[in-house]
Amino acid sequence: MYLGRLLARFVNRLRRGDGFEVGMLQNIRKLQLTEVQRDGMRFAGQFNAQLMDYLRQYIGAGISTDEIDRLVTDYTHQHKHTPATLGYLGYTKSCCTSVNEVICHGIPGDYVLKNGDIINVDITSIVDGWHGDQSETFLIGEVSNEGRRVTQCAFDAMHRAIAALEPGCPVSVIGDNVVEEATLRGFTVVREYVGHGLGRRFHQYPNIPHVPDRKSKQERLLPGMCFTVEPMINAGSRFTRLDTTDNWTVRTRDGRLSAQFEHTVLMREDGPEILTQCVNGPRRGHKF
Numbered sequence: 001m002y003l004g005r006l007l008a009r010f011v012n013r014l015r016r017g018d019g020f021e022v023g024m025l026q027n028i029r030k031l032q033l034t035e036v037q038r039d040g041m042r043f044a045g046q047f048n049a050q051l052m053d054y055l056r057q058y059i060g061a062g063i064s065t066d067e068i069d070r071l072v073t074d075y076t077h078q079h080k081h082t083p084a085t086l087g088y089l090g091y092t093k094s095c096c097t098s099v100n101e102v103i104c105h106g107i108p109g110d111y112v113l114k115n116g117d118i119i120n121v122d123i124t125s126i127v128d129g130w131h132g133d134q135s136e137t138f139l140i141g142e143v144s145n146e147g148r149r150v151t152q153c154a155f156d157a158m159h160r161a162i163a164a165l166e167p168g169c170p171v172s173v174i175g176d177n178v179v180e181e182a183t184l185r186g187f188t189v190v191r192e193y194v195g196h197g198l199g200r201r202f203h204q205y206p207n208i209p210h211v212p213d214r215k216s217k218q219e220r221l222l223p224g225m226c227f228t229v230e231p232m233i234n235a236g237s238r239f240t241r242l243d244t245t246d247n248w249t250v251r252t253r254d255g256r257l258s259a260q261f262e263h264t265v266l267m268r269e270d271g272p273e274i275l276t277q278c279v280n281g282p283r284r285g286h287k288f
């Protein structure tokens with residue numbers, strides 16, 4: 001029983017792309033994209049953001065999470081691109097839909113959104129071999145104060161962390177800023193699931209923890225590297241529980257709300273560039 005749980009946790013860490021450090025040091029230069037490669041990432045990020053803007057009009061009370069997933073699949077295929085999660089490590093849907101106490105990796109299904117829910121929709125597209133990855137938490141109708149506040153916190157923490165980045169800075173700048181923002185408001189930061197490098201691969205070096213640790217203090221964000229910033233903020237305790245019936249859905253252990261936002265970021269010689277900014281989505285400073 002205990003061993004099974006340990007194993008499930010280990011498999012899930014592998015799924016997230018943790019532990020790819022072996023042999024990475026000599027390959028870091030390959031992660032510093034050329035201008036042509038950066039344009040590939042820009043195009044993928046822009047398409048992914050366009051898809052999020054398309055979904056925006058449909059997300060509200062009465063739609064099921066499976067219907068959202070269908071919109072993602074059809075829109076992506078109509079544009080001749082590929083949903084990255086479809087078939088990824090056995091995952092069978094085109095997006096993740098994480099409602100209320102679900103922290104991340106919620107699987108679209110029969111659930112119908114209702115007034116008062118908060119839902120994170122996380123989409124990743126493959127465009128000409130490059131990945132764009134982003135998520136937003138949406139407020140459905142009238143949401144509790146706590147739901148609104150935890151959503152605001154995740155949004156502000158993400159933008160604060162991105163704004164603090166400088167070329168060559170340690171990865172831990174992200175964790176420093178996310179923790180500060182969450183602590184200020186009495187919320188907690190999830191540790192088990194992290195941001196990640198991405199490019200031609202969905203999940204690659206470096207890991208981007210949202211709480212600083214020894215490794216992230218040593219690793220640096222060099223010009224030309226692409227990665228996600230995707231803090232998960234819990235209203236109550238930071239602890240998580242993996243659903244052992246589907247081995248994907250991650251919930252807060254205390255059943256309280258959790259919110260998340262995610263952008264794909266390119267570190268340039270002159271600072272960070274957000275690759276997944278929507279036209280109609282919330283921008284830095286937005287009040288929910």
Ligand code: MF3
Pocket residue numbers: 085088089091095096105122123124133228230248262
């Ligand atoms: N999009 C998620 C991320 O931000 C990963 C989802 S993997 C899945 O990294 F298989 F669960 F969809």
Ligand code: CO
Pocket residue numbers: 122123124133134135262
């Ligand atoms: Co994502």
Ligand code: CO
Pocket residue numbers: 133134195196228230262
């Ligand atoms: Co991601």
